[in-house]
Amino acid sequence: MSDKNYELKRNSIGPMQLVCFVIAAAGPLAATVGASPAAFSFGNGLGVPAVYAFVGLMYLIFSIGFMAMSKHVKSAGAFYSYVALGLGNASGMGAAFVAVVTYTTVQCAIYGLFGLMLEEMLSGPLGVQVSWWVYSLGALFLVHLCGSRNIDFNAKLLLVLMAGEVASLLLFDLVALVSADGHAEVVREVFSADNIFSPGLGITIIFAVTCFLGFEATAIYAEEVRNPEVNVPKATYISVIVIALVYTLSTASLVLGYGVNEVVDAAKNAPASFVFDINTAYVGEFSTRVMSVLLVTSLFAALLSFHNALVRYYHALAKAGVLPKKFAEVNPVHQIPTNAGALQSITALLLVGGFAALQQDPFAVLYSWMSTISTIGLLFVQLLVMVAVICYFLRNAHQVSIRRGLLAPGLAALCLLACLVLVIANLDLLSGSESWVAYSFPVLIAISWLAGYQLAKSGVRLGEQEVGV
Numbered sequence: 462m463s464d465k466n467y468e469l470k471r472n473s474i475g476p477m478q479l480v481c482f483v484i485a486a487a488g489p490l491a492a493t494v495g496a497s498p499a500a501f502s503f504g505n506g507l508g509v510p511a512v513y514a515f516v517g518l519m520y521l522i523f524s525i526g527f528m529a530m531s532k533h534v535k536s537a538g539a540f541y542s543y544v545a546l547g548l549g550n551a552s553g554m555g556a557a558f559v560a561v562v563t564y565t566t567v568q569c570a571i572y573g574l575f576g577l578m579l580e581e582m583l584s585g586p587l588g589v590q591v592s593w594w595v596y597s598l599g600a601l602f603l604v605h606l607c608g609s610r611n612i613d614f615n616a617k618l619l620l621v622l623m624a625g626e627v628a629s630l631l632l633f634d635l636v637a638l639v640s641a642d643g644h645a646e647v648v649r650e651v652f653s654a655d656n657i658f659s660p661g662l663g664i665t666i667i668f669a670v671t672c673f674l675g676f677e678a679t680a681i682y683a684e685e686v687r688n689p690e691v692n693v694p695k696a697t698y699i700s701v702i703v704i705a706l707v708y709t710l711s712t713a714s715l716v717l718g719y720g721v722n723e724v725v726d727a728a729k730n731a732p733a734s735f736v737f738d739i740n741t742a743y744v745g746e747f748s749t750r751v752m753s754v755l756l757v758t759s760l761f762a763a764l765l766s767f768h769n770a771l772v773r774y775y776h777a778l779a780k781a782g783v784l785p786k787k788f789a790e791v792n793p794v795h796q797i798p799t800n801a802g803a804l805q806s807i808t809a810l811l812l813v814g815g816f817a818a819l820q821q822d823p824f825a826v827l828y829s830w831m832s833t834i835s836t837i838g839l840l841f842v843q844l845l846v847m848v849a850v851i852c853y854f855l856r857n858a859h860q861v862s863i864r865r866g867l868l869a870p871g872l873a874a875l876c877l878l879a880c881l882v883l884v885i886a887n888l889d890l891l892s893g894s895e896s897w898v899a900y901s902f903p904v905l906i907a908i909s910w911l912a913g914y915q916l917a918k919s920g921v922r923l924g925e926q927e928v929g930v
Contacts, residue, residue: 490755493708592817619762888902
């Protein structure tokens, strides 16, 4: 079989299409509707917008070290390739296993939330009585169908879906900024040290961190992007800045719309309609109806983005010999790994179907548990990446400045470590459970890493095409 049977379609997407994959994975509308009420209620209240800005800054600093090393890594394996180059093959393999667990669990969490949202949306006004899992599995089929097309088709579809949800948020932000009073007071309160460092700061940081899940996509598609040396760093910085600005502006607009004295109580009293209620008050009922539809498409866009990311992880691992070679085979028409896509969809089907068969709650169990696992895995792998960057440039100090190779990744590593500690310390709140199952989530991530580490020690190596200088 020719090597071309394993090659993804090169030079097929540009920097803005990369940005679409990242922002779609972040799900700005879904995260704002779902996470902001909890952040205002259980977090640091009026200081929420400032925390989103801080976390955005943290990931900009992360990106400095990440992109400094990117020219030495040309792999669809993304994070695990960075870890392998900096910390060795075994650590990289462990990171790959954790990344697969992270993306698989977050996608399953979103499938649960997608089904629940559609069930509630259609059962009320239309009287359609269909269980959540039917919608979830229907979405899974559509995601698989779209993911089987070429990368350009997926990028264009995500652009349309992403543009709709971001436009909906920005419309509310604009109307609130123009119509509401008290701008100076909001700025003063939002960035007040007393509000930022009030009780609940750690909770808000956790919610903010989860909004950046998936920004690694810029490196995942390095093999398929045009001029990756230029466009991957460009897309990474643009993605992080846009996500940070959207969340910071939107949460600040919520404070402005409700007022500094009422926003926290509004989030506590009506979390499900917190964003919708204020949008109706400022933009109108029709806009809110559109926003509710866009909320569902936002979740679908995130599902499609994570599907594509996982497919490329499986493809890279198959090329390296970790998975059977057939999962590296590329469809000759669309030049995407269709076998890897089937593996990804079957895995999601088994997990989501398993929760449905056991009659588990799609939000309290499927969404909450899976998203908690993915958050722990995300922070763990990102921390490994920053340590790997530091170790690599300590050995190759002549290749980069101290600021980019040591100081920036060192600062990012400290911040990520603090975030990881906060997540583990608040497992009961994030997972919605105080059972032994919730407290086993960090152990699951550790076991995943050790499994990959031991596999590499047994002789399985990442191929030269996956990690190179």
